[in-house]
Amino acid sequence: ESYLTRLKLTEPHLKSFLHVSDQVLNEAQSLDLQIERNENIGPLAGVLVGVKDNICTMDMPSTAGSKVLENYRPPFDATAVKRFKESGAIVVGKTNLDEFGMGSTTEASAFQVTANPWDVSRVPGGSSGGSAAAVSAGQCVVSLGSDTGGSVRQPASFCGVVGLKPTYGRVSRYGLMAYASSLDVIGCFGSSVADAGILLTAISGYDRLDATSSKRAVPDYTSQFISTELLDSKPLKGLKIGLIRETLGNGVDIGIKSAVLGAVSHLEELGCTLSEVSLPSFSLGLPAYYILASSESSSNLSRYDGVRYGNQATADELNALYGDSRATGFGPEVKMRILMGTYGLSAGYYDAYYKRAQQVRTLIQKSFKNALDEYDILISPAAPSAAYKIGEKKNDPLAMYAGDIMTVNVNLAGLPALVLPCGFVEGGAAGLPVGLQMIGAAFDEEKLLRVGHIFE
């Protein structure tokens, strides 16, 4: 009830949710009955979860922030949602996003712009801005987002919460509406590292409905949160941290740099050894990402033809029906991505764009692998700036894309990364949060969570 009250009071200013469930109290009451009957309730019993609206929830709207899916109610739950429900958690509602996850601010949502709870004249980040704002404002306990190029980590940084992007394949993508299938992952938001880890434990693991989900056993990510290590003055002794040189150069706000360097000296106090590491291919990540993500999206979004689901235009001829449904259903950012992607994949340009971007992706994977053979964790800012004003970059897509420089490489390499608050810069009435990004080796979420937990 207290979360619902908070939601009701803050939602008119924030607009984090596209849909709020009217079943929350009923579901909570049925948990009470289960307790009375001494039945087993799951480890997340009664925990309220916000779910990004590109993740399918049974009998609830799931629009991906697009007019093309307005009024669509899936007849099934995404695997991640099914799993947290089996642990007793309750869906509080569906959170706002940039249409199909394409954007960094939620301004590309077809329905509304979400505000940053730290300063409502600023963006919450994106594309999972609704999920980040909801946790930051105490509208729910934890939330799910999706991260194709940073959409969990950058909004976590802008809203001052913890954001966890798991290894590609750790969490099933079944029921996540595809943007770029080789990059997409479902990730977790929480107000602490422990909360994000608890949610990850609930949703991870192999799923026969997603052929790219991993068969590796899921460790109990929660076990390490009750730890006597904290009593030790150097709990992270022996841990090797690599600070990525290319992430602290030009174009990164001075306040961000000093917050990150402050975090780094805290890690040293905790016993880590620190060196700078160079990833020479780092800056190639951004162009490679935008070519690959757009190319994959142009293919994935061909399913929205107005026939199977969603927005259907009236037309007397089939091609006109497809064309008009798409023309009226998709917003401008999505159309631009489809055009870019189709261009990059077309016969005359394939070698120059798509193929080249794939080669760059391999280079990036190798350079991360080499660095992570030597270091336990790599460190960078989560974003080159703190949250900026609503409207500030809306008409400058390249400036907006440039803000993804810190995060896209991690998706190209398929690695896990944790973002957590590490300080503030000036701005708004009370300062604006800064996020630190910790990148780990594939399937080593445990180490990220342990280090993050001790750090915070």
Ligand code: GLN
């Ligand atoms: N901002 C990036 C994009 O627009 C990342 C989005 C995401 O991770 N879904 O593609």
